[in-house]
Amino acid sequence: MRLATCFRSSLLTSLAVLMLAVNPQAHAADGATRAAEFKLSNGMDVVVIPDHRSPVVTHMVWYRVGAADEVRGTSGIAHFLEHLMFKSTDKIPVGEFSKIVGRLGGQDNAFTGNDATAYFQRVAKDRLGKMMEMEADRMVNLRLDEKEVLTERDVILEERRSRIENNPSSILDEQMNAALYLNHPYGKPVIGWYHEMAKLSRQNALDFYKHYYAPNNAILVVSGDVTVDEVKKLADETYGKIPSNPTVTTTRNRPADPPQLVARRLTLKDPRAGNYSFQRYYQAPSYVTAKPGEAEALDILMKIAGSGSTSRLYKKLVVESKLASSAGGDFSGYGLDGGTISLYAVAADGVPLEKVEAASDEVLADIVKNGVTEQELTRAKNSYLADYVYDSDNQATLARRYGWNLAVGRTVADVEAWPANISKVTANDVKKVAAKYLDPNDSVTGYLVPDQSGVAQVEDLSAPSPSGELR
Known part of the structure; x- marks a missing residue:
């Protein structure tokens, strides 16, 4: 899927950084109770984020279902259905959905993740009712022609070839995720495994659609030039007419991983790899599963350890020792069942990956020992809080912020409490989570090695052998 364009104000950026540097708590009033929420009689949750600066709205529908909810053996069906949702209904001819949005002066797209699937449009305010009508229509009236299904299946197979199998870094990432999770479905790719994608059928798509696509399994998020009363009226007239589906349950029964007892290592040799690189993934809790304060501390930990040119990894490996041309890390903490800590480094010319890995380990060990x-x-903290303010200036980003959190079981209150909770993190909190979750036994280390011997050839990868696939 295409990514929506984000716009930021440089003046707002400068003022936000200055304000937060002086007073990290100053953000609280800006983020407090910005969104309103209510529920339709059929169980559909609705969130409204008013922003009256321009007569534009972002309209999003989130379904509480993603790749991790797929029946084993049908990997990729969530992403496949996302594609098929743009086909036809009795009211909308094949391929016309996006064209109608475009003719109305809007933009639309969709994306699939492990835990949620979302569809969105950005339109003028007076087109909102039409968007709700169209989205409500395809929530229950999707029409799937066998020929169109097979054609679109070829599209997603080609997408996998171009995105994964022609990209050594993506292959390594996929293999590392598969090794990181011993039993949990986060270990399979959102786009699916090639051999299973090639067998996906019209019936697979219909079964998935009829089970999960219902108002009581969906969240409507509208941000922009609207009031709560306006959204409620339009939502009742469109989505409110759809009956709930009693077979949808709020509990997602997914297999859990057993205790991780041993570190795992992978080496991918590929002639297409441009550089020697090192990666490491750790399992970690998410904002949903972590104990109070831990997820925020993990965010701060990885901001310090791996974010940007001021991070410890970058300074140690790139600036000081010259072992790497780039280095960094991240905490991904918005999964329903858990999160991940990731590290990477691209080796400088002639530097063995073992030396790069050892230097990375030294950085982490120092944080564990000395904080x-x-x-x-x-x-x-100031960096994160400034980002929060910048992102709050964009209605599409706001809609994603609330939608994703609600889709994984968090609340509007949780979203709006995040800045205050980040501000509460102490140095001791960071040290504790580093010691607890930077556990080698709960990790996978990967090496990507340029190799001219032809170990991994393009033709080998057209047959069966990242956290959201975009359409």
Whole structure:
């Protein structure tokens, strides 16, 4: 899927950074109770985020279903259905959905993740009712022609070839995820495994659609130039007419991983790889599964350890030792069942990956042993809080912020409490989560090695052998 364009105000950026550097708590009033929420009689949740600066709205429908909810053996069906949702209904001819949005002066798209699937449009305010009508129509009236299904299946297979199998870094990422999760469905790719995708059928898509696509399994998010009363009236007239589906349950029964007892290692040799690179993934809790304060501390930990040119990994590996041309890390904490900590480094010319890995381990070991400084802590908090303010200036980003959190079981209150909770993180909190979750036994390490011997050839990868696939 195409990514929506984000716009930021440089003046707002400068003022936000200055304000937060002086007072990290100053963000609280801006984020407090910004969104309103209610529920339709059929169980559909609705969130409204008013922003009256321009007569534009972002309209999103989130379904509480993603790739991790697929029946084993049908990997990729969630993403496949996302594609098929743009086909036809009795009211909308094949391929006309996006064209109608475009003729109305709007933009639309969709994306699939492990835990949610979302569809969205950005249109003028007076087109909102039409968007609700169209989205409500395809929620229950999708029409799937066998020929169109087979054609679209070829499309997703080609997408997999171009995105995964022609990209050594993506192949390594996929293999590392498969090794990181011993039993949980997060270990399979959102786009699906090639051999299973090639067998996906019209009936697979219909079964998935009829079970999960219902108002009581959906969240409507509208941000922009609207009031709560306006949205409620339009939602009642469109989505409110759809009956709930009693077979949809709020509990997602997914297999859990057993205790991780041993570190795993992978090496991918591929002649198409441009550089020697090192990666490491750790399992970690998410904002849904973590104990109070832990997810925020993990965010701060990885901001200090791996985010940007001021991070410890970058300074140690790139600036000081010259072992790598780039290095960094991240905490991904918005999964329903857990999150991940990731590290990477691209080796400088002639530097063995073992030496790069050892230097990375030294950075992490120092944080585990000695923690972080108050200066690092303050800088990390201010950076996150400034990002929160910048993103709050974009209605599409706001809609995603609330939609994703609600789709994985969090609340509007959780979203709006995040800045205050980030501000509460202490240096000791960061040290504790580093010691607890940077556990080698709960990790996978991967090496990507340029190799001219032809170990991994393109033709080998057209047959069966990242966290959201975009249409």
